[in-house]
Amino acid sequence: xxxxxxxxLTVVSQAVNSELDRLxxxxxxxDSRVHEAMxxxxxxxxxxxxxxxxxxxxxxxxxxxxxxxxxxxxIEMIHCYSLVHDDLPCMDDDDLRRGRPTCHKAxxxxxxxxxxxxLLTKAFEVLVNPATHADPAVRCxxxxxxAHASGGQGMVGGQMIDLQAHTLDxxxxxxxxxxxxxxxxxxxxxxxxGAVLGKAHGELRLALRNYAHDLGLAFQIADDILxxxxxxxxxxxxxxxxxxxxxxxxxxxxxxxxAKSQADMLAEQACRHLDPFGEKADLMRDVxxxxxxxxx
Amino acid sequence: xxxxxxxxLTVVSQAVNSELDRLxxxxxxxDSRVHEAMxxxxxxxxxxxxxxxxxxxxxxxxxxxxxxxxxxxxIEMIHCYSLVHDDLPCMDDDDLRRGRPTCHKAxxxxxxxxxxxxLLTKAFEVLVNPATHADPAVRCxxxxxxAHASGGQGMVGGQMIDLQAHTLDxxxxxxxxxxxxxxxxxxxxxxxxGAVLGKAHGELRLALRNYAHDLGLAFQIADDILxxxxxxxxxxxxxxxxxxxxxxxxxxxxxxxxAKSQADMLAEQACRHLDPFGEKADLMRDVxxxxxxxxx
Numbered sequence: 001x002x003x004x005x006x007x008x009l010t011v012v013s014q015a016v017n018s019e020l021d022r023l024x025x026x027x028x029x030x031d032s033r034v035h036e037a038m039x040x041x042x043x044x045x046x047x048x049x050x051x052x053x054x055x056x057x058x059x060x061x062x063x064x065x066x067x068x069x070x071x072x073x074x075i076e077m078i079h080c081y082s083l084v085h086d087d088l089p090c091m092d093d094d095d096l097r098r099g100r101p102t103c104h105k106a107x108x109x110x111x112x113x114x115x116x117x118x119l120l121t122k123a124f125e126v127l128v129n130p131a132t133h134a135d136p137a138v139r140c141x142x143x144x145x146x147a148h149a150s151g152g153q154g155m156v157g158g159q160m161i162d163l164q165a166h167t168l169d170x171x172x173x174x175x176x177x178x179x180x181x182x183x184x185x186x187x188x189x190x191x192x193x194g195a196v197l198g199k200a201h202g203e204l205r206l207a208l209r210n211y212a213h214d215l216g217l218a219f220q221i222a223d224d225i226l227x228x229x230x231x232x233x234x235x236x237x238x239x240x241x242x243x244x245x246x247x248x249x250x251x252x253x254x255x256x257x258x259a260k261s262q263a264d265m266l267a268e269q270a271c272r273h274l275d276p277f278g279e280k281a282d283l284m285r286d287v288x289x290x291x292x293x294x295x296x
Numbered sequence: 297x298x299x300x301x302x303x304x305l306t307v308v309s310q311a312v313n314s315e316l317d318r319l320x321x322x323x324x325x326x327d328s329r330v331h332e333a334m335x336x337x338x339x340x341x342x343x344x345x346x347x348x349x350x351x352x353x354x355x356x357x358x359x360x361x362x363x364x365x366x367x368x369x370x371i372e373m374i375h376c377y378s379l380v381h382d383d384l385p386c387m388d389d390d391d392l393r394r395g396r397p398t399c400h401k402a403x404x405x406x407x408x409x410x411x412x413x414x415l416l417t418k419a420f421e422v423l424v425n426p427a428t429h430a431d432p433a434v435r436c437x438x439x440x441x442x443a444h445a446s447g448g449q450g451m452v453g454g455q456m457i458d459l460q461a462h463t464l465d466x467x468x469x470x471x472x473x474x475x476x477x478x479x480x481x482x483x484x485x486x487x488x489x490g491a492v493l494g495k496a497h498g499e500l501r502l503a504l505r506n507y508a509h510d511l512g513l514a515f516q517i518a519d520d521i522l523x524x525x526x527x528x529x530x531x532x533x534x535x536x537x538x539x540x541x542x543x544x545x546x547x548x549x550x551x552x553x554x555a556k557s558q559a560d561m562l563a564e565q566a567c568r569h570l571d572p573f574g575e576k577a578d579l580m581r582d583v584x585x586x587x588x589x590x591x592x
Contacts, residue, residue: 030460031453031477038448085413088386090405109386110459113409117381117416118448124420125443128436136432140424143439147421152334152414157327163406164326181327 005286012055013048016076019069023126037107037115038122042080045098049219049287050075053190056284057208060277061198070132071142071193074123078150079186081119084112086159092241120150133197141196149185158182165247172253176217184216191215191284207273211284214270219291221263224249228256230295263292301582308351309344312372315365319422333403333411334418338376341394345515345583346371349486352580353504356573357494366428367438367489370419374446375482377415380408382455388537416446429493437492445481454478461543468549472513480512487511487580503569507580510566515587517559520545524552526591559588 020042025035051072058068087094087102088109095105104112126132127142148154158181161168170178191212195205227242228251242249251259270288274281316338321331347368354364383390383398384405391401400408422428423438444450454477457464466474487508491501523538524547538545547555566584570577 025449027449027453029473030457030464031448033460034448034452034456081413085409088409090384090409111456113381113384113386114448114452114456114459116413117377118452120413120416121443121447121452124439125447128424128439128443130436136436139436140426140432140439143420143424143436147417147424151417151421152327152330152410153321153323156330156410156414156417157323160330160407160410161326163410164329168326177325 002286002290005283005290008283009047009052012052012072015055015065015069016048016051016072017043019073020076023070023073024122033107033111034114034118037103037111038119040106041084041103041112041115042077042119045100046076046080048072048076049291050079050186050190052287053187053212053284054193056281056287057191057194058197059194060204060208060280061194061200063194063197067132067197068194070126070129071197074126074142074146075186075190075193077119077123077126078146078155081116081123082150082155082159084116084119088112091159091163135199138196138199142193145189145192145196149189153181154185155182158185162247165242166245170248172250175248175250175253179220180213180216183220184213187216187219188212204276207276211270211273211288214266214273215288215291218263218266218270218288221250221259221266222292222294224251225256225259225263226295227251260292267292298582298586301579301586304579305343305348308348308368311351311361311365312344312347312368313339315369316372319366319369320418329403329407330410330414333399333407334415336402337380337399337408337411338373338415341396342372342376344368344372345587346375346482346486348583349483349508349580350489352577352583353487353490354493355490356500356504356576357490357496359490359493363428363493364490366422366425367493370422370438370442371482371486371489373415373419373422374442374451377412377419378446378451378455380412380415384408387455387459431495434492434495438489441485441488441492445485449477450481451478454481458543461538462541466544468546471544471546471549475516476509476512479516480509483512483515484508500572503572507566507569507584510562510569511584511587514559514562514566514584517546517555517562518588518590520547521552521555521559522591523547556588563588 024038024042027035054072054075055068083097084103086092087097088104094102096102103115123146124143127146128139133139150156158178161178162182165178168174188209191208192205195208227240254262267288271285274284320334320338323331350368350371351364379393380399382388383393384400390398392398399411419442420439423442424435429435446452454474457474458478461474464470484505487504488501491504523536550558563584567581570580
């Protein structure tokens with residue numbers, strides 16, 4: 001990872017942690033257990049890639065950081081809720097996440113279920129608050145976009161296909177669609193959020209959408225490669241899950257070498273979509289190159 | 297139940313069913329499984345009390361039915377998602393809901409989990425759509441109110457307390473707080489939604505809030521009574537759950553007779569809050585009297 005990207009990711013990660021800490025509820029009464037589980041599942045961990053993309057895309061349109069950070073937290077809440085629910089025994093049944101016990105291991109299944117529900121709900125509450133943007137029409141657009149990206153026709157729809165993937169005999173087009181729903185949509189939301197906050201439409205927004213498309217796919221291919229080549233201590237979660245479950249992946253379909261060159265090609269293509277932004281988008285280019293080289 | 301209430305509930309119930317059918321996704325691809333589970337859990341069933349309250353409160357402010365019905369569907373989606381998640385093995389572990397197999401019995405646990413997540417998300421997508429209200433500020437207010445009512449400091453917070461209730465030795469004040477969070481907040485949202493749509497603030501909105509407060513409590517006390525006195529075939533779900541789980545209820549704390557008179561008193565008090573609306577609120581008064589007399 002380029003040292004300027006490392007530095008910038010650290011800065012965003014710290015800002016997101018402190019804003020999440022401020023936004024998430026605390027209480028003294030018995031409902032505090034769900035609030036603790038929400039904090040456990042969101043604070044201290046993760047690369048904060050989606051929040052970083054929100055902050056970077058917002059900076060392209062000179063959006064105030066205090067607004068962008070709220071959108072960054074909202075998308076991270078959605079991402080984290082999906083991980084908490086995905087780790088439950090009835091889904092992936094994972095014990096380890098970001099190198100720590102998963103939420104239902106640290107608490108219990110019911111608390112994890114509720115913490116996920118509460119994080120999902122909180123994301124919309126954060127977006128719709130006037131502190132996110134003075135214009136309610138912009139807040140409505142953010143809520144609509146995030147709901148569409150994460151719901152039954154977005155991320156959750158992708159999770160549904162994923163659950164059935166071992167029976168579906170998916171080809172590259174099928175896996176691509178699955179991944180575009182499951183992870184691509186949230187990347188797109190993150191990359192376009194800056195344009196929404198900056199009320200930019202047309203060509204510049206389309207450029208970000210195209211960047212997000214290629215980035216998301218490159219990210220997922222790299223994930224499949226990591227699943228085969230990664231080190232469990234570095235990655236911080238169970239590996240070889242898909243192969244063990246008999247699911248097709250980009251690696252199983254393309255082979256390791258072609259998967260790698262495909263990921264590299266997509267990363268370069270993602271960078272080129274950012275041409276209209278010039279140097280201002282250099283960190284987003286760094287992200288594209290980083291996701292295909294990461295070890296975790 | 298008064299025959300005019302029966303009739304009015306039937307009309308709303310049909311309208312809500314057909315609007316839900318229109319709003320919920322359908323697809324041909326493998327994600328259709330989660331869409332089917334969303335439909336299974338929301339269509340054909342339930343008294344639609346919360347939607348009815350939305351429609352009635354909206355009629356007090358001459359809000360267009362086409363707008364109110366969308367809010368009615370959104371609140372029903374939230375209510376149904378909470379039932380789907382509540383019925384899961386790690387929560388209440390129920391096999392029967394509205395006289396049919398619960399969602400995870402009809403499908404499977406993972407699909408039920410995702411269907412709940414997707415319904416929750418869809419509720420916000422419906423609220424924030426311009427078809428709900430021309431003014432984005434009103435849509436933002438609806439999203440903020442529903443998120444607050446249903447999230448970790450509302451309904452989900454109440455569910456969290458409920459999960460621990462058998463260890464908490466709650467008194468009447470504790471049970472009241474639990475129920476106000478778990479069921480009261482959604483009733484309040486439903487009753488105030490009309491005022492939000494009609495941009496009414498001040499005294500009239502307060503009157504609806506007070507009505508909702510007493511109605512919600514009366515509803516819950518009646519629920520505890522049904523849990524003891526009800527017939528499983530009529531009620532359509534497992535009974536005696538709270539007593540079996542060693543949880544305090546209004547009935548266990550007050551005794552059956554005092555619980556009944558308390559519920560009646562609250563229903564009458566709820567009706568009186570509606571005085572400012574005159575005869576226009578008669579159906580809402582009927583609802584208050586119905587909830588304490590219902591057999592299911």
